[in-house]
Amino acid sequence: MDYRKFMEEFLEKNKEEFNQISDEIWGYAEPRFREYKSSKLQQEYMEKAGFSVKADLAGEETAFIAEYGSGKPVIAFLGEFDSLSGLSQEADVPEHCPVEPNGEGHGCGHNLLGTAALAATVALKAYMEENGLGGTIRYYGCPAEENAGGKAYLVRDGYFNDCDIALTWHPGTMNRVTGSGSLANFRVFYTFHGLSSHAAGAPHLGRSALDAVELMDVGVNYLREHVISDARIHYAITNPGGTAPNVVQSEAQVLYAMRAPKVSQVKELYERIGKIAQGAALMTETTVDIKQVAAYSDYIGNDTIAAQLGENLKYYLPSYTEEEKAYAQKFKEVITDLDKANLRSQAIRVFGREVGLQEYEKPIFESIAPYVSASVGGGSTDVGDVSWVVPTGQFGTACWAAGTAGHSWQVVAQGKSSIAHKGMLTAAKVLASTGYEFLTNPELVEKAKKTWLENLDGETYPNPLPPEAKPELW
């Protein structure tokens, strides 16, 4: 049977199982490095499906690789399953309605992300068995994409070294193959140590760590004028030094995220921000500890892999029922006026004016967005780290109503809907068929490698993690 038809039939036949896995992970809503139940559920499923599973990798308890087959090529499917804090939300309710105040929620759709990659690997295995195909396929259960960059540790420890092609996707509001365009990103803690004293009785004896944090933030806000325009710098004061204004704060901490198109540019920002931290310490007679806890590399796109993904996305593009459109419309109506204004310009920018204005009227974006090879995006992903060591392709499918913002309660609310399930299954079909194409066509693999080497242009993996960094909760 034609492979595309096979993947379609196999995945449609087994879709209830995959929907259930995704929905269970949605319910577990486990944050970075704590995805114990989510990881176990997927590991057990893969063992039953005939894969050999090794877990607890690169110091990440919830990381695992499920493998089938032997020899070359090695095709990797990447999945995630971590949730986000503060995004607990009732399913299907188009108003903010947390199940648990400040609880966890799947605000980036990683319940769908991991499950589609898993489903694709299982479908491809079934086709390999039926047709006696060689080669190796792997599903990578990757922890802690959010706020920790879990894949960077797997890359650092060599778990992708023998892979030929890596494929992944991300749920979103659009059917679109991703070009380049995710930003490299460092997360760095600055902890200031001062001296405590009575803020009224003996202020001259105190050295305020909170003053140092504030002066550092002011200094960085002046720095903004003198960095490249694609750089992004944001911070959160993670320890203000207590809640008492009448005590000079002896310890205070601020967490910075700094981003730019290339790792080398983020390294430069890191050096400059470090000087500002030292300056703030000098001004306040405090000391500062600097600790980098995560790093994401920029994404190396690959036009060869993108072309295969694009063909398959076109083949499997879904349509929606009237009920699904009505469901999405309810969510499209509750976004803020600012988001609504942004939606229109986004539709025109992405689809072009004519198609964009048509798509803008729809509750779910239905067309495939034209592929843009080189673009600069605002987000970061640890898929970037994988893309430096393996030719990698990624794409998105529409899983939520048009206009739904990432990392929002609206994403969580729609995470178990039939639209989300449909987007997930579409992604699984695209991944499985694209995986098959690379598995069985050595010339295509070579072409993707050539594209990859051209894009790297002589550079090698920048390994942005400091040598002492290890996966940890912070």
Ligand SMILES: [Zn+2]
């Ligand atoms: Zn995500």
